[in-house]
Amino acid sequence: MTKERSYFEATALKRQHDLSPEHVPEVYHFDRTMSLIGMRYIEPPHIILRKGLIAGVEYPLLAEHMSEFMANTTVFNTLSSLATTTQHKSAVAEFCANVEICRLTEQVVFSDPYKISEFNRWTSPFLDTDAEAIRNDKILKLEVAELKSKFCEKTQALIHGDLHTSSVMVTKDSTQVIDPEFAFYGPMGFDIGAFIGNLFLAYFAQDGHVDHENDRKAYKAWILDTIVNTWNLFYKKFTSLWDTHKEGPGEAYIHEIYNDLELRELVKQKYMMDLFHDSLGFAAAKMIRRIVGVAHVEDFESISDLVKRSDCERRALDFAKNLMKKRRNFNTIIDVISVA
Amino acid sequence: MTKERSYFEATALKRQHDLSPEHVPEVYHFDRTMSLIGMRYIEPPHIILRKGLIAGVEYPLLAEHMSEFMANTTVFNTLSSLATTTQHKSAVAEFCANVEICRLTEQVVFSDPYKISEFNRWTSPFLDTDAEAIRNDKILKLEVAELKSKFCEKTQALIHGDLHTSSVMVTKDSTQVIDPEFAFYGPMGFDIGAFIGNLFLAYFAQDGHVDHENDRKAYKAWILDTIVNTWNLFYKKFTSLWDTHKEGPGEAYIHEIYNDLELRELVKQKYMMDLFHDSLGFAAAKMIRRIVGVAHVEDFESISDLVKRSDCERRALDFAKNLMKKRRNFNTIIDVISVA
Numbered sequence: 270m271t272k273e274r275s276y277f278e279a280t281a282l283k284r285q286h287d288l289s290p291e292h293v294p295e296v297y298h299f300d301r302t303m304s305l306i307g308m309r310y311i312e313p314p315h316i317i318l319r320k321g322l323i324a325g326v327e328y329p330l331l332a333e334h335m336s337e338f339m340a341n342t343t344v345f346n347t348l349s350s351l352a353t354t355t356q357h358k359s360a361v362a363e364f365c366a367n368v369e370i371c372r373l374t375e376q377v378v379f380s381d382p383y384k385i386s387e388f389n390r391w392t393s394p395f396l397d398t399d400a401e402a403i404r405n406d407k408i409l410k411l412e413v414a415e416l417k418s419k420f421c422e423k424t425q426a427l428i429h430g431d432l433h434t435s436s437v438m439v440t441k442d443s444t445q446v447i448d449p450e451f452a453f454y455g456p457m458g459f460d461i462g463a464f465i466g467n468l469f470l471a472y473f474a475q476d477g478h479v480d481h482e483n484d485r486k487a488y489k490a491w492i493l494d495t496i497v498n499t500w501n502l503f504y505k506k507f508t509s510l511w512d513t514h515k516e517g518p519g520e521a522y523i524h525e526i527y528n529d530l531e532l533r534e535l536v537k538q539k540y541m542m543d544l545f546h547d548s549l550g551f552a553a554a555k556m557i558r559r560i561v562g563v564a565h566v567e568d569f570e571s572i573s574d575l576v577k578r579s580d581c582e583r584r585a586l587d588f589a590k591n592l593m594k595k596r597r598n599f600n601t602i603i604d605v606i607s608v609a
Numbered sequence: 610m611t612k613e614r615s616y617f618e619a620t621a622l623k624r625q626h627d628l629s630p631e632h633v634p635e636v637y638h639f640d641r642t643m644s645l646i647g648m649r650y651i652e653p654p655h656i657i658l659r660k661g662l663i664a665g666v667e668y669p670l671l672a673e674h675m676s677e678f679m680a681n682t683t684v685f686n687t688l689s690s691l692a693t694t695t696q697h698k699s700a701v702a703e704f705c706a707n708v709e710i711c712r713l714t715e716q717v718v719f720s721d722p723y724k725i726s727e728f729n730r731w732t733s734p735f736l737d738t739d740a741e742a743i744r745n746d747k748i749l750k751l752e753v754a755e756l757k758s759k760f761c762e763k764t765q766a767l768i769h770g771d772l773h774t775s776s777v778m779v780t781k782d783s784t785q786v787i788d789p790e791f792a793f794y795g796p797m798g799f800d801i802g803a804f805i806g807n808l809f810l811a812y813f814a815q816d817g818h819v820d821h822e823n824d825r826k827a828y829k830a831w832i833l834d835t836i837v838n839t840w841n842l843f844y845k846k847f848t849s850l851w852d853t854h855k856e857g858p859g860e861a862y863i864h865e866i867y868n869d870l871e872l873r874e875l876v877k878q879k880y881m882m883d884l885f886h887d888s889l890g891f892a893a894a895k896m897i898r899r900i901v902g903v904a905h906v907e908d909f910e911s912i913s914d915l916v917k918r919s920d921c922e923r924r925a926l927d928f929a930k931n932l933m934k935k936r937r938n939f940n941t942i943i944d945v946i947s948v949a
Contacts, residue, residue: 362705365698384865525724
């Protein structure tokens, strides 16, 4: 891939830091010729969130911080409230050049898992029939086409583009979102779904990390709570920012049209429900590709017993397939959790 | 507005002429500095289609030609089949610069008719309560927000952007699509809807053009037939081009995934149904704005008896409101016609 991706990483880091300074490290210097980013050192005891989730560490502020990051960085970068069409289209045009990395996502997330590809792998032979079932699942393939089209065409907001649990560094008190080299104008649900989907992967992997000291039951409950809180807090923060800035330019939802409380509430509910269903679809796509696609996650890979690992993976896969196909039937995140 | 729009008009004319040479005039020369377009003279007896529709002239090839123009110019410019993501994103970026003219559409089509605006006008006092009802219709305003977001965010294909019946010149044998200065990457349904919506305006205006020589009944039936044929022929031509080019790059619907006949048929049906519902929504938006917004159409304006004119307009408005709100309940274009 082109080294130009460092330009988009640095640019996205700066914009996201401006909008969410507590959760995005500061960029001190960027040299485009050298593809060099000088940025804040994220000091110990920060670790990659995924490592913490595998170790069974609770992060009580994680949902609060991640929902804040997602609400702040999207609401100010989407047409739904503050940016004018002119700003929006010029930013869309700029990030269209980050195309190589979008093509990579299109291939590894939305295409390869659904066809025979030399890059795919899975816990064989245990998941052989599961992987084949994905490739033969007509309804699933209809749904993934719709999600792929949204990923390619819906220039809703400047998104991180790769918001899984290895793009987040944490301590008990601090949450830092890094590595936005995949940033582009895409559907917001892709970020929310990436984060939630990877929390679900962590959840389904827990049974593989049980030992005589820890049955992981309480930890599994904490992960599910964190998923619930992430979405519900995001909903609250995003709509609250929307309310606060109601006198802003707000191209799509201008105040003179959506001019009474009931209507404003209705329009927000509709917008957020569409976003919720997008997020669930993308969460499912991100889960499936981590089990039968090219890039796997340490949550499962670190389970050395392959029977145990494949059992965990199969449960995650079945959950994800159901989530992608039935996403429009879920009205609340609690409904989703109850299926998991 | 900026004179740069002539650059986008010339560029779109060239691309559309390449893809649909029989229905788009050739550009011989473009001078960007002078904003000068040298193009084919569309000779008499070609007239603006809207004039023909008011005069009650039948154009037997209109649906055939317009469906061909819409299928050819969109299928090769959308991600659904032939363009790679790289080509798509670079073209999207280029046309993002045509933003001023997009902003104009956003305002006059999707905003002004739904709020009090100094630019709005209607056949007063006859339609005063109708115009007010639009501004107070919560469900309608929810729907128009979704359509506006799609217009602003969905970079589906290079569209004409202003495909009403005054952007088409006709004889009995020839159909020429002109004036694509509003061209940008947007939702395909916006073009299809513009054309169909303007045919419906022509249909509802016919009762105002009845005289003792012609009751216009046969002509009304011809307009409805033309609407039916336009959509059905577009469906046939678009999906047939999709089939023919199945071995092309086809980023969203690659052959190895959508690899059996049943699945290919399913995915096409789903895609086309979404496009149908988009088209109906945009058709309704384009009708409403021509009756209570800033720019009106000669179809109604040429009816000098204001009572008669406002009766025609009210029927069109009621039909359009219903169409926008219920568009997802229509499965075929015949269902739509039966409501009209």
